[in-house]
Amino acid sequence: MQSSHPLRVYKFGGASVKDAAAIKNLQHILGQNPDGQPLLVVVSAMGKTTNALEHIFHLAHSGEDYSAPLAELRRFHLEVAQALLPDAQLNPDGVPACGEGSGALHHLLQELGDRLATLTKGEYDRQYDQVVSFGELLATCVVAAAVGAQWLDVRPLIRTDHSWREGRVDWATTERNLREQVLPMLQRGVVLTQGFLGGTASGQTTTLGREGSDYTAAILAYCLGAESVTIWKDVAGLLNADPKIFPDTVRYPEISYQETIEMAYYGASVIHPKTIKPLAVRRIPLYVKSFVDPAAEGTKIHDCKHGLLAPALIRKTDQCLISFESKDLTFISEENLEVIFGTLAQVRLKINLMQNSAISFSVCTDWHEYRLRKLLEQLREQFTIYYNTGLELYTIKNYTPEAISQLTQGRELLLEQRTRQTFQFVARASADK
Ligand SMILES: Nc1ncnc2c1ncn2[C@@H]1O[C@H](COP(=O)(O)OP(=O)(O)O)[C@@H](O)[C@H]1O
């Protein structure tokens, strides 16, 4: 039987499932959903589990001892499961009965241990995905059991290519899979699945890029024709700046897709940059709401026109400024730029800002020691290359003179750039700001 009610997609990130109390709060929020309205819930790994798994994976891949952090990760998940499911029977290995079949908690923990024990040398990124994905698998197993939702393994449904750690979605296959598998489940009640994960045609797990669960919510909403997506955060909505960094932030009650895409692109970490496009294409509104105060208004991101917005302040840390000079003091030409861009793409260094002068071309990128080393190896013969690390990139969108002076005061700017709407600069990281 088809429900006449349109689908809502909810996404809960790490902070909203960080412990048993947070998951009870999530259950309370689900309880507010109107009866009969189909609901698809996307959940990320609990708290900082993805960071912990990255660390464990790195140790295991390097042949170092990872037993203590793995034991801690297991203890944490068992403690949360026991607090939420006090009546669950314990398996002989002390794991509460939670979930079924290959999605059962004891099975997932066993599989994680087996995978870590059988890593091989090389293929770092492919094996990373097979291990780090357990954060979402474990979290959804526990949360689905606690709230009585149907657990869905998203990996066979969101089809990606083999771009490990940044899987690229095959939209046609994904849409077909999701419609076939998920629509019937939604008729039976709330469905709960993993953010951040996908899978290849050969059944290997991929991840969609760090913080990619927002993107998962958008993929599901796009493919299933949802009415809306709500991402539940520890902030009051989309603010003009990260309140952990900047004082006196203001909330945008509504904002366009375009403005939001730009903020995410420049580094506003509240929303994954890939999230907006699928929603904008199908005109699905995105609500950013506080899980601490679910009744509060939050922010509506949609197709809208608005007046002048408060300047958005964005900081990207861990930046590296790389400057290329031609060795014979000839001008930086299109041919030179083609080589530089090609190599940056090949070593996967993404350009956050660029500037050129007669004999020099500079780019600001995220700091990746290994990728930079590869870049230097390939271009050192052709160019003289200088680089600075430990930098920050600031962006002020819809800037005002006051906003510029507030941010630049007392800083040594290594590079600055201004367009009609955006002011950006690179400066050394300072402990006091
Ligand atoms: N413009 C912004 N508006 C609101 N929050 C922001 C903004 N920029 C950065 N943030 C940060 O984003 C955090 C929420 O996103 P995130 O930590 O990714 O949540 P989760 O992992 O739970 O989904 C906030 O706690 C806040 O520090």
Ligand SMILES: N[C@@H](CC(=O)OP(=O)(O)O)C(=O)O
């Ligand atoms: N757990 C993954 C994916 C994610 O999106 O998490 P969060 O929703 O907590 O940002 C990460 O930490 O990267």
